[in-house]
Amino acid sequence: METINHAKSILTFAITNPLSFVYLIIQQILNWIFAPAPPPPSEKLRRPRIAVIGAGLTGVSSAAHCVGHGFDVKIFEARSKEKGLGGIWSRVNSTSALQIHSIMFRFHPSVKWDTAYPTQENIKEQIASVWKLYGLDKKTVFDTPITSVKKNSSGRWIINDNEAEYGTFDGIIAAVGSCGDPQMPHLPDHEKFSGPTFHSSELDGKDVKGKKVLIIGGGASAVEALEFAVSNDAAEIDVLSRSDKWIIPRNVFVDVLLSLNIFGGETSFSWIPEWFLRKFFYRDLQDISPSKKGLYTDTPMVNSELFNQIRAGKARWLRGDILACKEEGILFNHRAQGVPKGGPGHESVVNGDVIIMATGYKRPSLSFLPDNVFEEKYEPPNWYLQVFPPQDPTICATNSTYLNAIGTVGNYHIGIYTRFLLMFLVDPLTRPREGLMKLWIDFTRVVKRFAPTGAFDFFTYAELIYWYCFVSIINPFRWKWVPFIFFGLFPGLPLAIVEEEDRFRPNGKAK
Template identity: 80%
Template structure:
């Protein structure tokens, strides 16, 4: 009877919410087909053993892929569990939510969203769920900042010079991300301002109802702070932005289409999507669209409500430079469209009761890695596939070296990068040599030499997939690994082949 009731309830949901039903069903299929099975509690994982640095979204997902494929890990997190597990999603406001569609935020195949734009709470719940599902509780140490990563006399990695406590590792995944501690700027004469000042990540419980709110910054944090102020009933909201950033619709089809630019940068045809955005999305607010910046030069903001708030008179978006703080606001130099930072403009005081610093986050350091991987011409982000230092392919810095991109947030690539690292460790014949890794970097630089940004300063998801395909095809010894690299499937077949190759090399060595 219970089964029948459940089936009827499911049919009713499918009838009332067909798109949501299809999305949930699709996630179930993806999880069933592509999620590696969690290891049994009594199962002994084997080498290669991976040190994962960071217990955020990327670190947890990477570690889950490792143990799901039978390899041992240990996660090192510098913060306590409450602030560390989940990464930045454990330290932002409870009102925070995804700006992109959750289908583009599937950081692990087993993730199951129940809404298109889940909240901070839901996102952290999914991260913790993956962490628990794959038995990573017993493989994580919190409040343990990583200060150094070095090789011992046997050529294995040791963390913080503490081989006794942590053991040794065959590979390193640096998953510290790009958002660390909140970044605050010092305003000229800030002490004059009589009202409170908050960082945009610390708005929970702050009262701004009926007040004039000044938001400093022009990125995604500024939009989130604006939405918070609107919901809280602020009387006036002014966003003070030094530069213009592209804003694209909160539409999964538009976002995916823009990410399909395989050239990974501005081209002679980039004016087409830029024209469409100005004509049909910005419309009467074209003045706040970037004048001298291409769409494929900087990470765009994703939001569809921003312009509605401005048109409704609930907020203003002001371009210019802050001159100084005053008792009841900020003296601001308003610049016209196209005038660069610090250029001429019109000075006036923008009044406010509260200042919100939407100034982003400090980038976490990866200086704990060996000095040799920071070679001047081949320092991050100029690495092989942007995450493997050419000096040592046993290190992978997923989501920790990129600067700007479109369509690359916590999606398909985390698993691919992890499996590439596992392939390099398990199969010596697939490992790229330093000269060839540097040659690939130089080739990418050459192909993108006419791009307005440097080769690795901006990329699209289509370009990323091209990188994966190219490096998989260029080495015949990697062909047997392709289903594993891209889908996590059939690991047993190439592993068996590697065993035969090892046996053949051993016999051949004895014969010589």
């Protein structure tokens, strides 16, 4: 009877929510094909051993890929479990939600979303689920800031000079991300403002009902703060943005199409998607669209509700410069479209009762890595495939070196980068030499020499996939690894190589 009732509930859900049902089926198929099976709890994992620095989304996903393919890991997180597990998603407001469609946020194949735009709680739950599924709860140490990563006399990595407690490692995954502590820049004469000031990540429990809210900043945090103010019945909302930023619709098909630019930057055809966005998305609000900034130069905001709030008269988007704080608000220099920062404009006081600093986060430091990986011209983000320092391919800094991009978030590349590292570790013939890694970096600069940004300052997802294919093809010793690198298939292949290597190690087994 229970089975029959369960089948009926599934059938009812499929009939009443056909799109959601299809989405769940697709996710189940992706999980079945691409997710490596977690090893049994009693199974002793094999070498190589990898240190993962950071227990955020990228660190947990990378470690799960390692463990799922038979490699041992240890995750080091500087913060407590409450604030560290899940990374930035454990430190933002409970009202935060995903701006892009969740199908573009599948940070690990085993993730199962039940909604198109999950909330902060949903995202934290999925990260914790992957963490537990792969037994990473037993392989994580919290409250452990990393101060140094260096090699011992045997060429193996030591964390914080503490080989006795943590042992040694064959590889390093630096997954500290790009969002650390809240960034709170100084506002001129801030002490004169009579109301409270909050960072956009600290809005839980704050009361703005019936108040005039001033939001400082023009990025994704500003949109989130605006949505918070609207949902909490603020009387007036003004977003004070110093720079122009592209906004693209919350539409999975449009977002995927925009990420298919294989050149990874502005081209002579970039005016086409920009024209369409202004004509059919901005429409009557084209005056707040960037006039001198190309779409493929900066990470765009993904939001469709913002323009609805502006058109409904619930919010204003003001371009200009903050000159000083006043008791009743902010003295603001309003600039016209196309006028650069600090340029001429019209000064007036924008009244407000509350200031929300939507000014983003400080970028976490990679200074714990060896000094030699910060060589001039070949420092982050100018690394091999943007994440491997040419001085040592046993270091992989996934999602910790990028600046701007258009594409999915963790949907595919976390696994690819992790498997590249695993391949380099177990098959020395696939490792790129320092000179060739630097040659690839220089070659990329030549290919993107006409880009308005630096060669490694902006990537599209299509460009990344192109580089993955190129790097896999140019070395014949990597060809046998292609199904593993791109899809995680044939998990026995790396283990078989490790077993062959074990025959030549002391005692016949890697320790």
